[in-house]
Amino acid sequence: MTTQVAETGHDDHAHGPAKGITRWLFTTNHKDIGSMYLIFSLIMLFIGGSMAFVIRAELFQPGLQLVEPNFFNQMITMHGLIMVFGAVMPAFVGLANWMIPLMIGAPDMALPRLNNLSFWILPFAFSMMMVTLFMDGGGPNFGWTFYAPLSTTYAPPSVTFFIFAIHMMGASSIMGAINVVVTIVNMRAPGMGYMKMPMFCWTWLITAFLLIAVMPVLAGVVTMMLMDIHFGTSFFDAGGGGDPVLFQHVFWFFGHPEVYIMILPSFGVVSQVIPTFARKKLFGYHSMVYAIIAIAVLSFVVWAHHMFTVGMPLAGELFFMYTTMLIAVPTGVKIFNWVSTMFKGSMTFETPMLYSIAFVILFTIGGLSGIMLALAPVDFVYHDTYFVVAHFHYVLVPGAIFGIFAAVYYWLPKWSGKMYDEGLAKFHFWVSFVGLNLTFFPMHFVGLAGMPRRIPDYPLQFADFNMIVSVGAFLFGTSQLIFVFILIKTLRSGKAAPQSPWESAEGLEWTIPSPAPYHTFATPPKVD
Amino acid sequence: MGTHQEYYVPQQSHWPIVAATGIFLTLGGLAMVLSDMRQNQDMGLSLGVFLVGSLVMAYMFAGWFGNVISESHEGLYSNQLTASFRKGMGWFIFSEVMFFAAFFGVLFYVRVLSIPWIGGEGDKGMAHMLWPDFAAQWPLLVNPDPEKFPSPDAIIDPWHIPLLNTILLVTSSFTLTFAHHALKAGNRAKIKLFMLVTLALGITFLGFQAYEYMEAYNHLNLTLETGVYASTFFLLTGFHGAHVTVGTIILLVVFVRVLKGHFTADNHFAFEAGAWYWHFVDVVWLMLFMLVYVF
Numbered sequence: 001m002t003t004q005v006a007e008t009g010h011d012d013h014a015h016g017p018a019k020g021i022t023r024w025l026f027t028t029n030h031k032d033i034g035s036m037y038l039i040f041s042l043i044m045l046f047i048g049g050s051m052a053f054v055i056r057a058e059l060f061q062p063g064l065q066l067v068e069p070n071f072f073n074q075m076i077t078m079h080g081l082i083m084v085f086g087a088v089m090p091a092f093v094g095l096a097n098w099m100i101p102l103m104i105g106a107p108d109m110a111l112p113r114l115n116n117l118s119f120w121i122l123p124f125a126f127s128m129m130m131v132t133l134f135m136d137g138g139g140p141n142f143g144w145t146f147y148a149p150l151s152t153t154y155a156p157p158s159v160t161f162f163i164f165a166i167h168m169m170g171a172s173s174i175m176g177a178i179n180v181v182v183t184i185v186n187m188r189a190p191g192m193g194y195m196k197m198p199m200f201c202w203t204w205l206i207t208a209f210l211l212i213a214v215m216p217v218l219a220g221v222v223t224m225m226l227m228d229i230h231f232g233t234s235f236f237d238a239g240g241g242g243d244p245v246l247f248q249h250v251f252w253f254f255g256h257p258e259v260y261i262m263i264l265p266s267f268g269v270v271s272q273v274i275p276t277f278a279r280k281k282l283f284g285y286h287s288m289v290y291a292i293i294a295i296a297v298l299s300f301v302v303w304a305h306h307m308f309t310v311g312m313p314l315a316g317e318l319f320f321m322y323t324t325m326l327i328a329v330p331t332g333v334k335i336f337n338w339v340s341t342m343f344k345g346s347m348t349f350e351t352p353m354l355y356s357i358a359f360v361i362l363f364t365i366g367g368l369s370g371i372m373l374a375l376a377p378v379d380f381v382y383h384d385t386y387f388v389v390a391h392f393h394y395v396l397v398p399g400a401i402f403g404i405f406a407a408v409y410y411w412l413p414k415w416s417g418k419m420y421d422e423g424l425a426k427f428h429f430w431v432s433f434v435g436l437n438l439t440f441f442p443m444h445f446v447g448l449a450g451m452p453r454r455i456p457d458y459p460l461q462f463a464d465f466n467m468i469v470s471v472g473a474f475l476f477g478t479s480q481l482i483f484v485f486i487l488i489k490t491l492r493s494g495k496a497a498p499q500s501p502w503e504s505a506e507g508l509e510w511t512i513p514s515p516a517p518y519h520t521f522a523t524p525p526k527v528d
Numbered sequence: 529m530g531t532h533q534e535y536y537v538p539q540q541s542h543w544p545i546v547a548a549t550g551i552f553l554t555l556g557g558l559a560m561v562l563s564d565m566r567q568n569q570d571m572g573l574s575l576g577v578f579l580v581g582s583l584v585m586a587y588m589f590a591g592w593f594g595n596v597i598s599e600s601h602e603g604l605y606s607n608q609l610t611a612s613f614r615k616g617m618g619w620f621i622f623s624e625v626m627f628f629a630a631f632f633g634v635l636f637y638v639r640v641l642s643i644p645w646i647g648g649e650g651d652k653g654m655a656h657m658l659w660p661d662f663a664a665q666w667p668l669l670v671n672p673d674p675e676k677f678p679s680p681d682a683i684i685d686p687w688h689i690p691l692l693n694t695i696l697l698v699t700s701s702f703t704l705t706f707a708h709h710a711l712k713a714g715n716r717a718k719i720k721l722f723m724l725v726t727l728a729l730g731i732t733f734l735g736f737q738a739y740e741y742m743e744a745y746n747h748l749n750l751t752l753e754t755g756v757y758a759s760t761f762f763l764l765t766g767f768h769g770a771h772v773t774v775g776t777i778i779l780l781v782v783f784v785r786v787l788k789g790h791f792t793a794d795n796h797f798a799f800e801a802g803a804w805y806w807h808f809v810d811v812v813w814l815m816l817f818m819l820v821y822v823f
Contacts, residue, residue: 018539018540022540022542025542025545026540026541026542026544026545027540028537028538028539028540028541029537106535107535107537108535108537110609110612110615110616111612111613111616112537112538113538113541113543113544113592114544114616116541116544116545117543117544117547117548120544120545120547120548121548121551121552124548124549124551124552125552127552128552128555128556128559157563157566157567158563160559160562160563160566161556161559161563163559164555164556164558164559167555168551168552168555171551174620174623177619178616178619178620178623179616181615181619182612182615182616182619185615186608186611186612186615187535187608187612212619212622212623212626213622213623213626214626215623216623216624216626216627216630217626217627217629217630219627220627220630220631220634221630223763224634224763226562227752227759227763229566230562230565230566231752231753232752232753233752233753233756233758233759233762233763234671234677234755234756234759235634235756235759235760235763237676237677238642238646238655238658238672238673239671239672239673239676239677240671240672240673240676240677240754240755240756240759241638241642241643241646241668241671241672241677241755241756241757242638242642242756242759243637243638243642245642246634246637246638246642249633249637250630250633250634253630253633311652312652313650313651313652314651315651519537522534522535
């Protein structure tokens with residue numbers, strides 16, 4: 001009996017992927033699931049991006065030109081929701097799926113079937129969310145933060161579907177995060193202590209912890225919305241003793257850790273890429289780890305800086321202002337370490353490195369505008385203006401998304417066994433770089449001058465800057481087609497990639513052939 | 529092979545996609561039912577979708593867990609894989625803790641901050657101008673806007689059914705632990721006895737809880753529509769009750785598996801996972817009893 005079991009075990013690893021559609025529907029393979037996540041996120045990036053096109057086309061000139069204000073609101077809302085839950089988060093989970101088992105020398109994710117479920121919930125959830133756009137009264141039009149009572153008393157009837165779609169995304173994220181934590185805690189190759197783990201694994205471990213901690217809170221807040229809408233409760237209605245501000249507190253208790261969920265894995269990616277192309281070890285590994293942990297801990301006690309203007313007690317304003325400012329310290333440590341890693345390194349500037357350097361510089365700009373916003377007294381001026389829009393796009397686009405691009409270019413040779421076209425990729429980088437700064441930098445100015453966010457029309461004085469922003473947005477959005485072209489070209493006719501295409505890349509993922517075989521590390525490697 | 533045990537990675541499984549479809553149909557159907565109710569439409573189709581979804585879910589749970597059980601019996605699972613299950617269950621319970629923590633946070637905010645503010649106390653007492661006649665109190669027996677939200681007549685007395693329920697649930701945690709010790713000692717008669725007692729206690733708890741809800745609705749005018757006291761009361765006790773229901777189903781399945789002789793003294797993870805869940809639900813109840821009923 002036992003021998004038979006051992007033999008089936010061996011057979012399993014001799015297998016390649018199954019044929020046809022069942023390979024994708026029934027798969028338990030972390031590489032397949034990682035690829036599905038990444039492709040899904042790319043599709044969502046384009047859907048969310050096309051909504052941004054609608055927004056920027058309407059705002060190209062003052063006045064109401066192209067779309068109804070209610071439809072504009074739906075585009076604003078869906079753009080945010082799709083980019084956050086559909087593009088950035090699944091892309092990170094895709095990278096985690098592909099890379100964590102390879103980096104820690106595990107045969108697969110710890111719970112492979114659950115892993116498949118985490119992915120396949122997403123297409124269903126996003127179908128449910130996007131179909132609301134075609135329902136009576138339209139889709140969600142209350143902004144991606146869905147503040148009550150806009151999302152309860154004044155919501156379109158389709159809000160019920162939105163609520164259950166959020167429930168499904170949350171369930172998917174929790175399952176995915178449990179899988180990541182268990183994989184990292186339980187599946188590391190012998191000899192790989194926590195303090196020897198690649199930084200990408202560390203950042204994902206902390207991210208997964210944050211996900212497990214706050215996604216249930218999001219589920220809780222949408223559940224209370226559902227109760228208020230359908231069952232007459234008064235959580236967010238002061239007439240019954242509730243409080244609309246309560247919604248914001250619970251939402252941002254989820255929402256603030258959520259923004260670190262959307263940046264920590266990118267921190268991990270650049271911490272892998274920069275040492276490779278600076279040909280130096282990562283400066284201050286331990287302090288990097290402690291900084292991530294500090295950021296994660298602080299992220300639970302800063303949420304109300306999103307709501308300085310709702311009327312909190314002064315003590316609350318001060319507390320949340322100071323804790324928020326504290327986050328600049330561990331973040332500063334990380335930026336210092338990345339710069340110090342590059343200092344006196346033998347640097348080359350392949351595409352992943354370009355994206356990583358742009359990440360460090362532009363994320364710092366987003367971080368500094370964050371410190372401006374953290375100051376409670378002046379936030380009264382900035383609140384709900386385009387300055388806020390500029391701030392969070394500077395941390396999300398060159399932060400989260402450039403991190404993802406860096407990761408894709410860095411590991412694509414490992415995934416596909418082919419090299420991408422370096423010239424085209426550099427072109428993609430430079431067009432994206434120019435496009436994004438053209439889009440988001442002028443938003444600082446219109447915001448400081450008082451242009452409110454989430455409106456389809458604006459006074460004439462903002463016309464010039466808005467036109468520049470729209471041109472930048474069209475450039476940035478269109479240039480992502482180059483990315484798709486590069487991916488297709490690589491897969492179809494890229495040059496064969498060696499096992500380790502980068503000169504001084506370190507890590508277990510470079511000890512296996514390119515493309516990575518369907519099953520890797522069935523027997524764990526020894527790590528010194 | 530040496531010291532290393534093979535980590536079992538199943539080739540393929542159709543259960544996840546069945547589960548995803550089931551979740552989609554169940555929740556989509558539920559959303560359709562709720563929308564129909566709100567617009568007073570016929571909800572035959574919606575109920576149908578919901579029902580089909582629920583059946584798919586039941587089929588999936590039976591099939592997926594059955595699959596895992598037979599793999600475990602075939603000896604495919606290494607110690608490392610069992611550790612993955614244990615850690616996975618632990619983190620799942622942590623996510624449940626956070627789910628309830630959010631609701632306890634809501635209770636805290638309403639009681640300690642927002643109701644006193646509407647009543648004119650504290651830093652944001654200016655809110656009193658909304659309803660100048662309103663006086664802050666907890667339990668909230670007169671709502672700020674009684675026309676929109678009729679007030680409850682009374683609240684549940686903690687020292688009758690809730691106290692009894694506390695005793696029932698705490699006792700059930702003990703009897704479940706006795707069953708666990710019996711399992712480790714290999715005493716089958718004792719396992720069965722204590723499992724049955726635990727299940728009986730759990731089901732009695734649920735019965736009392738249902739009776740309490742009926743009392744609240746029929747005699748105390750304590751309903752979902754009567755302001756934030758009732759909202760938090762039903763939210764917290766309702767989700768707790770739902771968890772006790774799930775816990776009871778888990779323990780029922782575990783009991784059937786005990787009868788089938790699935791567990792050995794050193795290999796009975798399903799039993800332990802069910803027990804962890806049960807103890808967690810018990811701890812939540814103790815918090816509820818103190819913070820919702822007593823104080």
